[in-house]
Amino acid sequence: MAKRDLKRRDFIGLAGAGLTVFFNTRALAQGPAPGGQPPGGRGGSGRGAGGFGGMGAPTDFNAFLRIGADGRVTGFAGKVELGQGLITQLAAVIADELDVAYDSVDMVTGDTDLCPFDMGTFGSMGSSQLAPSVRRAAAEARAVLLQMASERLNSPVARLRVKAGVVTDSADAAKTIAYARLVEGRKIERTMPNTPVKDPKDFQVIGKTPPRKDANVKIAGKAKYAGDFILPGMLHAKLLRPPAKGAALKSVDTSAAEKVPGVRVVKDGDIVAVLHERPDVAAEALAKVKAEFDKPAAGPDNASLADYMIKAAGAPNKSGPGDIAAGERLSASVFDQTWLESYVAHAPIETHTATAQVEDGKVTVWASTQAPFSVRTTISGGLQLPAEKVRVISTYVGGGFGGKADSGAGYALEAARLATLTGTPVQVMCSREEEFFFDTYKPAAVMKIRSGVTSAGKIAFWDAYIIGPGGEQSFFYDVPNLKLASAGGWMGGRGGGGPQVHPMAVGAWRGPAVHSNAFARESQIDVMAAKAGIDPVEFRLNNMTNPRMRRVLEAAARQFGWKSGKAPSGRGFGVACGIYSNGYAANMAEVAVDKTTGEVRVKRVVTAVDVGLQLNPEGLRQQCEGCVTMGLGFCLSEAIQFRGGEILTRNLSDYELPRFSWVPKIDVVLVESSEKNIIGAGELSITPMGGLIANAIYDASGARMTQLPMTPARIKAALARA
Amino acid sequence: MERTISFRLNGKPASVKTDDGRMLLWVLRSDLGLTGTKFGCGESVCGACTVVVGNQAVRSCSTPLKDVAGKEVLTIEGLGQTRLHAVQQAFLDHDAFQCGFCTPGMIMNAYALLKKTPRPTRAQIVQAMDGNLCRCGAHVRILAAIEEAAGAGKAGA
Numbered sequence: 001m002a003k004r005d006l007k008r009r010d011f012i013g014l015a016g017a018g019l020t021v022f023f024n025t026r027a028l029a030q031g032p033a034p035g036g037q038p039p040g041g042r043g044g045s046g047r048g049a050g051g052f053g054g055m056g057a058p059t060d061f062n063a064f065l066r067i068g069a070d071g072r073v074t075g076f077a078g079k080v081e082l083g084q085g086l087i088t089q090l091a092a093v094i095a096d097e098l099d100v101a102y103d104s105v106d107m108v109t110g111d112t113d114l115c116p117f118d119m120g121t122f123g124s125m126g127s128s129q130l131a132p133s134v135r136r137a138a139a140e141a142r143a144v145l146l147q148m149a150s151e152r153l154n155s156p157v158a159r160l161r162v163k164a165g166v167v168t169d170s171a172d173a174a175k176t177i178a179y180a181r182l183v184e185g186r187k188i189e190r191t192m193p194n195t196p197v198k199d200p201k202d203f204q205v206i207g208k209t210p211p212r213k214d215a216n217v218k219i220a221g222k223a224k225y226a227g228d229f230i231l232p233g234m235l236h237a238k239l240l241r242p243p244a245k246g247a248a249l250k251s252v253d254t255s256a257a258e259k260v261p262g263v264r265v266v267k268d269g270d271i272v273a274v275l276h277e278r279p280d281v282a283a284e285a286l287a288k289v290k291a292e293f294d295k296p297a298a299g300p301d302n303a304s305l306a307d308y309m310i311k312a313a314g315a316p317n318k319s320g321p322g323d324i325a326a327g328e329r330l331s332a333s334v335f336d337q338t339w340l341e342s343y344v345a346h347a348p349i350e351t352h353t354a355t356a357q358v359e360d361g362k363v364t365v366w367a368s369t370q371a372p373f374s375v376r377t378t379i380s381g382g383l384q385l386p387a388e389k390v391r392v393i394s395t396y397v398g399g400g401f402g403g404k405a406d407s408g409a410g411y412a413l414e415a416a417r418l419a420t421l422t423g424t425p426v427q428v429m430c431s432r433e434e435e436f437f438f439d440t441y442k443p444a445a446v447m448k449i450r451s452g453v454t455s456a457g458k459i460a461f462w463d464a465y466i467i468g469p470g471g472e473q474s475f476f477y478d479v480p481n482l483k484l485a486s487a488g489g490w491m492g493g494r495g496g497g498g499p500q501v502h503p504m505a506v507g508a509w510r511g512p513a514v515h516s517n518a519f520a521r522e523s524q525i526d527v528m529a530a531k532a533g534i535d536p537v538e539f540r541l542n543n544m545t546n547p548r549m550r551r552v553l554e555a556a557a558r559q560f561g562w563k564s565g566k567a568p569s570g571r572g573f574g575v576a577c578g579i580y581s582n583g584y585a586a587n588m589a590e591v592a593v594d595k596t597t598g599e600v601r602v603k604r605v606v607t608a609v610d611v612g613l614q615l616n617p618e619g620l621r622q623q624c625e626g627c628v629t630m631g632l633g634f635c636l637s638e639a640i641q642f643r644g645g646e647i648l649t650r651n652l653s654d655y656e657l658p659r660f661s662w663v664p665k666i667d668v669v670l671v672e673s674s675e676k677n678i679i680g681a682g683e684l685s686i687t688p689m690g691g692l693i694a695n696a697i698y699d700a701s702g703a704r705m706t707q708l709p710m711t712p713a714r715i716k717a718a719l720a721r722a
Numbered sequence: 723m724e725r726t727i728s729f730r731l732n733g734k735p736a737s738v739k740t741d742d743g744r745m746l747l748w749v750l751r752s753d754l755g756l757t758g759t760k761f762g763c764g765e766s767v768c769g770a771c772t773v774v775v776g777n778q779a780v781r782s783c784s785t786p787l788k789d790v791a792g793k794e795v796l797t798i799e800g801l802g803q804t805r806l807h808a809v810q811q812a813f814l815d816h817d818a819f820q821c822g823f824c825t826p827g828m829i830m831n832a833y834a835l836l837k838k839t840p841r842p843t844r845a846q847i848v849q850a851m852d853g854n855l856c857r858c859g860a861h862v863r864i865l866a867a868i869e870e871a872a873g874a875g876k877a878g879a
Contacts, residue, residue, distance in 0.1 A: 083821030083858050211814075218822030219810045221758020221798030225823060228757035236752070280748040281741075349762045349770050349857050350823040398760070398823025399857045432763045622817055626859030652767045652855065660851045663861040 064116065065094055065137060067145070071165055071180030073098060073105045075134060078118025079126050080110040080370055082400045084682050085619040086126045087213040090134050092205040092616060097138030097198060098145075099162035100179065102205045107213060110369075110394035112376045120371030122405055122508055123581060127680025131615060135197050143192040148182045200613065209618035214396070223396045226368040227353040231425035234355070235264065236279035237418050238286040240272035241434060245504075245645030246296035256288035266421055273418055279429060299503045299644040306340055306446045312501040313446075313467040313487035322481030324450075327461020331452025333531050339449070339520035340707040341468070341690070342639035343504055344442035345649070347657060350398020351430040352438070356415035363419065364391045367412040370400040378409040379416045390416075401630075402508035403439055410438065433650045440507030441640055443469045443490050447520035453528045459543050466520070467501055470513035474579040476546045477525070489513065504642070510630060511683030514580050515690055519708060522576035522691025526567065526698065535564040536575050536695065548610050548674065549577055553586040555671045556608035560588040567699045572603075574696025578687030583679040584610040584671075587628070587688045589664070591696040593703070595719055598712030600636060600697060602662065608669035612679035617670055623681040624668040631689030632658040637709050729790045731756075732800025742788035746780075747771045749787050750797060758798035758826045762855070769854030772827035772834075773797045779834035798826035801833065808871040809833050818867035820858035828854050832868045842872055 065075040075094050081087045087107035095102040108114050110121075118130075142162065149167040150157045153175040161170050167182075169175035200207065217223040240252065249272070254265045257274050263285045264275045274289065276282035300308035328334060354367040363383065369375045372392040380390045392412070397404060406412070411428045418426040430438070445468035452460040461481035464472065471486030488501030490512040509515075529539035537557055544550060556562075556575070565571065572591045579585075588606045593599070605628045614620060637656040641648040649655045668685075694705045703718035728737040731754070738753050750756045750773070759782055762770030766781040773782045774796040775789075802810045809832045812818070819825040828851070835842060835850040842850065847868050856864065 083819070085820075212817055214822060215814050215817070215819075218819050218825050219806070219813045219829065220802065221826040223822050224757070225760075227751075227761070230752070230755050230757060278740075278744070278748060278752050280744055280752075347857055348821070348823070349768060349855060350760070350821070351762070397821065399821040401857070429761065432765075618817060622820060622860070622863070625862050626820060629859030629861050630857065651765050652763045653765055657855050657857060658859070658861070659853075659855060660848045660861050660865065663865070666862055 065134070065141060067141065067179050067183050069180055069184045071104060071178060073100050073165075074108055075105065076108045076115045077130060077134070078110065078112070078115040078373060079130055080121040080372065080394045080397055080400075081214060082121060082370060082397045082404075084126065084623060085212060085616065086121070088210060089127065089131055089615050089619060091213055092210050093131055093135045094138045095205045095210075096203045097135050098142050098165075100165040102210050104165060110372050111391070112372050112393070113391040117373055120374055120405055121400070122370055122402055123511075123683075125680075127615070127678050127682075128581065131678050136195070139197045140192050140195045143195040145179055145182055147192065149177055152177055152182065206615050207617065209616065217396075225350055225353070225396050225398050226355055226366045226394070227350070227427060227429045229355040229366045229427075231355065231357055234425040234427055235275040235277055235418075235422060236282045236427050236429070237266075237273045237275045237415065238279075238282045239414060239428070240274075240286065240289055240291055241437065242293050243646065244293075244296050245437075245647070247293040247645065248296075250292040250294055252292075253290040256290070257285040260285040260288070264422065266418060268417065268421055271414060271417060273414070275418065275422065275426065279427070283431070296645045301643040302342070302639070302641055305444055305503075308503065309444065309446050309467050309488070309501045312499060314499065316465045316485035316487070322461060322479070322483050324461050324463045324481055324483055327452055327481030330454050330460040332455040333528070334450065334452045335524065335527055335531070336450045337448075337524055337527060337706065339445070339447040339523060341443075341445035341447075341516050341519065341634075342708060343444045343506070343642070344509060344634045344638045345436055345439045345640055345655065346399075346401045346403025346442075346509060347435070347439075347638075347652070347655065348399030348401060348403060351432060351435040352404065352411045353427070353429040354412040354415035355425065355427040356412070356419035357425040358419050358423070362389050362391065363416050364393065365412050365416050366393045366395075367409070368397050368404055369394045369406045369409065369412065370397065370402075370404040371406050375406055375409045375412045378406070379413050382413040383416055383420060401510045402512070405440075405507060432652060436640070436649050436651075436655070437647045440492075440505045442509030442634065443488070443492075443502060443506040443513075443516065444504075445469045445516040445520075447516065449520055449524045451524055451528060453532050457532045457534050457539060457542055459528065464520070466517060469516035472517050472521070473514070475521075476549050476577070476579060477540075477543045478545055479543075504640075510627070510686050511580050514578060514683070514687045515631070515634070518576060518578040518688050519690025519694065522578070522688060523694050523704075523706070526691070526695040527704065530567045530698070533566050536567055537562055538564060540575070540577065548584045549579070549586070552584045552608040552610050552671050553577060555669050556586040556588045556606050559608065559667055559669045560606040562588060567695070568702040569699050572696050572700030574692050574694070574699055576688035576691035576695060578684070580684045580687045581679065582612070582675065582677075583681065583684040585684045585688055587685065587692045589692050589696045591693065591700055593697055593701040593715065595701060598715035598719065600693070600710065600712075600715065602632060602664040602693065602696075604665040604667070605692070606667045606669065607685040608671055609681060609684055610671045610673045610675070611681045611684065612673050612675035612677045614670055615678055620670060620681045621668045624685040625666050627681070627683065627685035628666050628689065629658050629663055631686040632662055632693070634708060635690055635693040635710060636662075637711065639709050727787050727791045729792060730794045732795070732797060732803075736795075738787065740787065742791075743786050745783055746773065746785040746787055746790060746795070747782035750782060756797050756799050760823055760826060762824070762827075767853070767855075768824070768827075769831060770824050770827040772830045772854065774830055774834045774837075777834060777837045779831045796830070796833075798830060801829065807833065809836065809868065812867035812871035813864070816863045816867040816870065818860055818863040820860050824854060824856045828856070828864055832864075832871065835868070836872055840872065842868075844869065847872075
């Protein structure tokens with residue numbers, strides 16, 4: 001323990017005067033992610049080791065806050081603001097538990113020198129794990145301050161009240177002192193562990209809608225993303241890239257590029273880079289580089305992918321506890337269906353970008369990453385530098401969705417290497433083509449489900465083999481004979497998930513695995529309900545006792561105005577449910593299908609969610625709306641086109657993202673929860689989207705869609721079969 | 723061709739000596755240090771680089787510098803310098819952004835729309851904004867913000 005205390009003291013020395021409170025979220029630093037999935041195989045063997053900021057500080061805390069002599073409170077956390085509202089949420093928690101004005105709280109995030117270690121920002125863990133520990137720490141800080149005030153004012157703690165950071169004796173209003181005065185010019189190290197947190201009914205900010213902390217800079221164009229650091233003497237690097245994954249460089253001729261005035265060419269190991277002080281000039285010069293690459297081994301393309309994956313997967317890896325044969329004997333109807341999904345890009349509007357600078361042997365990299373500490377590990381490994389000689393800063397990121405979880409972080413290492421080699425700051429900003437090429441896609445999926453329903457409309461058995469995304473984590477229907485097998489997973493070949501079934505690098509995509517499973521499961525349920533002649537909501541309720549799922553489904557039905565009907569009713573109504581990380585969602589949609597063109601218009605979507613304790617209802621609504629809108633893309637249009645290692649999708653003109661004309665009316669229903677923990681909503685409402693839209697299309701048109709995306713051509717083909 | 727191009731930038735005179743065929747986006751970001759205008763695709767399909775030239779929203783990634791010679795260029799940095807513009811205020815009030823990366827382009831595009839069509843219908847707003855991509859899914863709030871900025875928030879719709 002002495003070691004830990006010493007290191008904390010080191011840090012306090014660095015942090016300066018004021019009260020510093022550390023807090024522990026062990027699960028965030030080292031433990032598994034919710035749902036029993038490993039935290040992500042994000043490269044980096046240094047996870048949990050090495051501490052932060054080169055101070056070698058311990059990993060038993062994940063954030064801390066400091067109350068400065070100026071009265072401002074600063075919270076430090078290694079997570080990253082991706083637009084999900086992290087800094088707003090944490091500041092609100094601090095303000096409420098500490099009894100200070102929300103406006104007086106600042107957040108410092110995503111800086112490996114200033115913030116304690118954090119594994120990365122994904123899986124709604126900012127809400128589910130970090131926020132509760134920030135809350136406990138703020139409560140502890142308040143207790144310490146009250147103790148100090150009690151000593152200073154000579155009043156018992158029980159008599160003290162706090163408002164906006166000012167402590168007053170309730171029996172003697174003349175006895176008053178501000179937090180700022182208490183901590184003035186001193187470094188305070190005290191702890192009061194196990195301080196209780198407030199009753200949610202006493203919150204002033206939590207549960208309301210505080211203004212977003214990132215709003216002013218974002219609407220003024222002043223928020224600085226990794227590419228917005230323009231350093232003196234900085235060069236922009238454009239790198240030679242292979243035409244296909246796995247294609248090795250045979251020969252290169254950079255002479256024409258070198259003739260461009262101001263261009264520097266760097267060849268170092270696997271890097272061939274063209275640098276110039278203007279990024280567009282560097283890009284033009286790169287186009288003059290002549291290179292020959294080996295042809296890589298042939299691989300599958302979009303058309304042959306499913307067969308490739310089935311072959312790679314082999315037979316199901318385990319049998320479940322259920323007796324499938326017994327279930328079949330109970331079934332009046334048996335259904336056997338394969339559901340397919342494509343590789344889908346994250347396509348954040350900000351491409352991967354890093355700006356690197358070397359000063360006095362220390363490398364600083366501003367990187368567009370969800371995992372600055374993982375990037376630091378990559379860079380320190382790549383440059384053979386100790387971790388304390390590398391600082392990674394990720395203040396604002398232009399969208400991540402799992403695509404910036406950075407297992408490889410090649411772009412950041414390239415910037416750091418080039419800055420080291422040239423002795424001048426270097427920026428690497430990926431082109432859109434590079435962004436598509438290097439993305440770790442949402443896994444393609446081949447999901448085979450056999451199931452049966454009794455004459456009473458009860459599910460008798462369910463036998464699933466999920467190839468590609470990773471298996472079901474939280475099956476919530478009541479099925480007596482259940483078998484859930486899977487092969488491969490969203491972590492690809494990076495550990496876990498059984499055989500490598502993907503010819504592509506894959507990763508988490510606004511939640512791992514769950515939306516794929518939900519597409520297959522909720523579609524299969526709908527097929528069964530339709531065959532049984534039972535309304536799909538009624539069929540679901542007949543087959544689930546899970547109280548939280550029933551509650552969100554009933555809430556969605558009320559808001560939507562669902563009326564019982566057998567599909568296809570022609571109304572274009574769809575329903576689907578999903579669970580993500582202990583959050584529950586039931587979505588309903590109304591769509592119209594143009595049977596001539598196969599085009600779908602989603603008219604309205606209701607998403608009813610149970611996310612536990614609601615920290616910031618407006619923030620939750622934003623996340624749910626974002627999930628619904630983003631979800632339309634993988635349902636209707638998004639699929640990476642490839643041929644072997646060649647990625648044919650090169651720009652956003654080849655890859656249609658949801659746009660304003662697609663957007664339905666979206667109603668978010670925040671359902672009161674029996675769960676007192678904070679769960680988060682960043683990935684929840686997107687979970688049921690595939691099944692939702694597929695089921696609504698069936699109800700509108702009678703076309704059962706078995707493959708995402710449900711493009712007009714596929715819908716027309718399905719209509720022709722229907 | 724290398725020459726000096728002069729124009730007005732955010733209300734002040736500006737001139738840049740460079741190849742006049744270079745795209746305005748990179749001149750703004752790199753030569754002039756105005757990084758509020760973002761790169762997203764380089765092919766005019768995402769709208770992150772939108773600026774206003776004259777009264778017209780243009781994609782700066784595909785606008786050669788020579789095209790703005792003698793013209794008035796407005797970027798996000800030039801909007802609401804003393805007081806937030808109505809569009810910015812409405813984006814603030816509606817939380818009409820998440821990651822914020824597409825936001826400058828959204829605001830500039832909406833600004834140009836309202837210059838041209840002060841009282842747009844919902845359909846006109848959707849049509850005008852359709853070429854600006856947002857990946858986080860802030861669309862419903864952006865539409866609400868623009869309606870409000872146009873004074874149509876309550877009366878219209």
